[in-house]
Amino acid sequence: MGLILLFLLPLAGGLAVLAVGKAGARRAAATGILLLALGLLILLGLVLTAEGDGRWLAETRMPWAPSLGVSLIFAMDGLSATLVALSLVLGIVAIIVSPDVRPAPGLFHASILWTVAAANGVFLSFDLLVFAFFWELMLVPAFLLIAIWGHKARHKAAMKFLVTNATAGLGLIAAALYLGATGPAGAGFDAFALAEVDRPAQVQAWLLAGFALAFLVKLPVPPLHAWLPDAHTEAPTAGSILLAGILLKTGAYGLFRFSPMLFPQGVVALAPWGMALGAFGTIYAALVACGQTDAKRLVAYTSIAHMSIVLMGVAGGVHFAMMGAAVEMVAHAFSSSALFLLVGAVEKRTGTRDLRRLGGLQQTAPRFATAFAVFFSAALAMPGTANFLGEALVITGMFQVNWLFAALALVSLVISVVYATRLLRRIVFGEAHQVAIDPDLAPYELWPLVLLGASTLLFGLLPQLLLMVLEPAVDAAIAALPAPPPIP
Amino acid sequence: MTGEEISALLPLASLALGAVAAMLAAAFAPRASVPFAAAGHLAALALVLWRIDSPMAPSALLADDGIARAAALVASLFGLSLLAFPVRQREAPALVALASAGAVAAAASTHAASLVLALETTTLATVALAAMRGDRTALEAAIKLLIPAGVAAAAMLLGFAFALAGAGSLTLAALGSGAGLAPLGAALVLFGLVFKFALVPTHMWAPDLFEGAPAQAVAVAGLMSKLAVAIILLRLIGPLPEGHGLAALSGALGGLSFLVGNLVALRQERLRRLLGWSSVAQSGLLAMLIGFGRGEGVALALLFALVAYWPALLAALAAGRLDREAADDSNPLIRLGLLLGLVSLAGLPAAGGFVAKLLIIRELARASAWGSIALLILGSALGFLAYFRFVQRFVADKAGEGADPDAPPPQGRALLVAAAALILAIGLVPEPLAALLARIASAAPSHPAVSKATIAQLHAKMAHRQPMVHATSPLSRTPR
Numbered sequence: 001m002g003l004i005l006l007f008l009l010p011l012a013g014g015l016a017v018l019a020v021g022k023a024g025a026r027r028a029a030a031t032g033i034l035l036l037a038l039g040l041l042i043l044l045g046l047v048l049t050a051e052g053d054g055r056w057l058a059e060t061r062m063p064w065a066p067s068l069g070v071s072l073i074f075a076m077d078g079l080s081a082t083l084v085a086l087s088l089v090l091g092i093v094a095i096i097v098s099p100d101v102r103p104a105p106g107l108f109h110a111s112i113l114w115t116v117a118a119a120n121g122v123f124l125s126f127d128l129l130v131f132a133f134f135w136e137l138m139l140v141p142a143f144l145l146i147a148i149w150g151h152k153a154r155h156k157a158a159m160k161f162l163v164t165n166a167t168a169g170l171g172l173i174a175a176a177l178y179l180g181a182t183g184p185a186g187a188g189f190d191a192f193a194l195a196e197v198d199r200p201a202q203v204q205a206w207l208l209a210g211f212a213l214a215f216l217v218k219l220p221v222p223p224l225h226a227w228l229p230d231a232h233t234e235a236p237t238a239g240s241i242l243l244a245g246i247l248l249k250t251g252a253y254g255l256f257r258f259s260p261m262l263f264p265q266g267v268v269a270l271a272p273w274g275m276a277l278g279a280f281g282t283i284y285a286a287l288v289a290c291g292q293t294d295a296k297r298l299v300a301y302t303s304i305a306h307m308s309i310v311l312m313g314v315a316g317g318v319h320f321a322m323m324g325a326a327v328e329m330v331a332h333a334f335s336s337s338a339l340f341l342l343v344g345a346v347e348k349r350t351g352t353r354d355l356r357r358l359g360g361l362q363q364t365a366p367r368f369a370t371a372f373a374v375f376f377s378a379a380l381a382m383p384g385t386a387n388f389l390g391e392a393l394v395i396t397g398m399f400q401v402n403w404l405f406a407a408l409a410l411v412s413l414v415i416s417v418v419y420a421t422r423l424l425r426r427i428v429f430g431e432a433h434q435v436a437i438d439p440d441l442a443p444y445e446l447w448p449l450v451l452l453g454a455s456t457l458l459f460g461l462l463p464q465l466l467l468m469v470l471e472p473a474v475d476a477a478i479a480a481l482p483a484p485p486p487i488p
Numbered sequence: 489m490t491g492e493e494i495s496a497l498l499p500l501a502s503l504a505l506g507a508v509a510a511m512l513a514a515a516f517a518p519r520a521s522v523p524f525a526a527a528g529h530l531a532a533l534a535l536v537l538w539r540i541d542s543p544m545a546p547s548a549l550l551a552d553d554g555i556a557r558a559a560a561l562v563a564s565l566f567g568l569s570l571l572a573f574p575v576r577q578r579e580a581p582a583l584v585a586l587a588s589a590g591a592v593a594a595a596a597s598t599h600a601a602s603l604v605l606a607l608e609t610t611t612l613a614t615v616a617l618a619a620m621r622g623d624r625t626a627l628e629a630a631i632k633l634l635i636p637a638g639v640a641a642a643a644m645l646l647g648f649a650f651a652l653a654g655a656g657s658l659t660l661a662a663l664g665s666g667a668g669l670a671p672l673g674a675a676l677v678l679f680g681l682v683f684k685f686a687l688v689p690t691h692m693w694a695p696d697l698f699e700g701a702p703a704q705a706v707a708v709a710g711l712m713s714k715l716a717v718a719i720i721l722l723r724l725i726g727p728l729p730e731g732h733g734l735a736a737l738s739g740a741l742g743g744l745s746f747l748v749g750n751l752v753a754l755r756q757e758r759l760r761r762l763l764g765w766s767s768v769a770q771s772g773l774l775a776m777l778i779g780f781g782r783g784e785g786v787a788l789a790l791l792f793a794l795v796a797y798w799p800a801l802l803a804a805l806a807a808g809r810l811d812r813e814a815a816d817d818s819n820p821l822i823r824l825g826l827l828l829g830l831v832s833l834a835g836l837p838a839a840g841g842f843v844a845k846l847l848i849i850r851e852l853a854r855a856s857a858w859g860s861i862a863l864l865i866l867g868s869a870l871g872f873l874a875y876f877r878f879v880q881r882f883v884a885d886k887a888g889e890g891a892d893p894d895a896p897p898p899q900g901r902a903l904l905v906a907a908a909a910l911i912l913a914i915g916l917v918p919e920p921l922a923a924l925l926a927r928i929a930s931a932a933p934s935h936p937a938v939s940k941a942t943i944a945q946l947h948a949k950m951a952h953r954q955p956m957v958h959a960t961s962p963l964s965r966t967p968r
Contacts, residue, residue: 140837143876147879158884
């Protein structure tokens, strides 16, 4: 029951926030934060009261639409719990950093709650149609966030975001429906039951391709990434935080959770392609990031580069690589949402994100400068940050699979140093010319950043905290795979 | 006639009685017109539910199978909601009841006589409703419906005549028998149905009707006629052997319509025209399901999709201030209703349209019709673009604007709220609807299974009777 509350609370809470919104923006924000915090408490309660059977912290099953073969199957392991916690926390952050949103603050905060609710549904569902429901549901409030409160070119960006992702989602839906239609009687769309079915490798590969279409677009990995830079650039800060911190993670999560579980043979067939795509994606995106003059676009491309590394890790299929992918998912959520918060704060003060016009932050706004330095260090995977842990693990794992891909991932790391230092040099150091960034970070921006930075450092310095939680899910994913993937 | 046979006709009779009563009331007691028509619909609803487990009692012209019963239920629900449209003309309730009766009869028809009569009843009632306002645009819309409908009816009549010549029978089953001229007849009947279903390339009347006619007439065309034609198409195509040319043709035309409808919807600037093209696309999707789907689930998916389309269309029509072309954007409530309607038409959660799309894809996946699924995905992508352009214009860009204090209170507000609630209910809790439809459709054996047997019998008879048919057929010039 508690699991259901994790998404039902923000879903229904969104309506309450919408109603409260008429009484004022502050009250709507407070209600939203309260509801999400309550969700965190419920999550904490579930984790603390979990029966110690190793992997699953909580499970719920109930029939929902038997004549359609749909039932509510929710389960939470360490990975799901981490991601749910992440989405609740980032939801709170998104609300906190938007104190003076106009117009329709009620609808704004409600949309944030609905996005979080749908993401939590994705992280917990094990009935494939319910999963698909949340998967597509997420797009509607996120569309509203971009289309209503975005910047100048928001219309096109919002449309690109919705159409690309909703269409890719249909690939997942078609594959899931085929799985259910050809599965054993009474299994419906229960992923656990469907995982037992043995299908020919080729069929698995096709079905995996259908699932992967949705996941890789959401991730996104080049060449399927065209929607993301626009969506990030045009979205309001809160929207960017949710996009980078939660929505992209649903893609990585889906890949991680369902590909080995449902299509082990398909993963074996497609893994080399996945790794190659990831390697291409991370280098391509890192190079493109070097050429950006728009700070938000730059951060968006770094997101693509990092999520491509996650794809490499998942496709790698060995313990280190998958562990690294899981860690990177979490680490990237902290660092990229913090960077979007910072760039958004700069834009709010100066009205521009153009790197050529910004500069000298460390003279006028030291807190800003420090925050930028910390989170760009995380983005270039400085040792001591959780990002380092993730990328190091992925690269270590890749060396076990294929040294070429490992080398390419290393090259991408080197390029990340280039774009990160370039941005730091432009914004933080150098002359304070043309536009001054003033005033410095306000408390409502500073404290979320402190929280995100502390988490990055905490998991970077005490990696066991995170590894311990994620390990059962990683082990289960690897156990589902047939044999160690062939080493070419 | 046995008691069972009479009771099988009762839902239809109560709708017809409702129509007559409403017509009389229109002359003598205009206030009672809507209540009489509503009573007819409610009685039909109750009778369908009352007969839910009773054995089949088909008559010579009308089947009494699960699909016919489910369609009667759905048509009564549609009709009931259509009575909620605020319309000034006092004849409107009677015409709505007439359209419902026609749809119920058409969905049950297994014979040319009942089929053509019933279908024309619905169509002519729609024409009258469209023209009733009497202004130029309404008359134009009505004429544009009337002429294609006449062509379609003529084609169908000729088709049945060919079937009679070929197979010696006027039943739907004879059309599919493949004897003599029957295939040509079947093709002509299909042509007529394609016309009425507004499939590409005979779709041009639909957007014009949707734009020009009053909202109530649009809803009758978009719901009642669509239901009737869809079920007839299912009865015609469903029993055909796998890979039959007619099935492939209707599926292909459906796919084309889904693509073209969504593509042209992209370029629309008015909500009503968007709905018209969306209706073409919707028909296309259903035709694709009927043509390429196989097995028992098709009927359920079809009925579910029709029911899911119902509140979405009503919400969008109601948000367009019922009779005005542009959406009314003075009221947040209306914007929310329009948002839900458009999301449902696009087929995204948490709206009923999403579940309907799932059911349709499931049937196509079951039949391994991968090409049609690819087409569906492509068409849906265009649809997302088309519908969300309107979300952007009428919902996103207006967010935060309060109600205009000078604007008159929206008409049909209750209709809008009810439609929005229904969209969410079907989208979030689909089980009651799906279970009810499945129960009714399976309580009496559904049609395809039955008529497969009938077709086999008919084939046997045909082989036996062939020479005689040819000898008596005026079209046969073959010397024997």
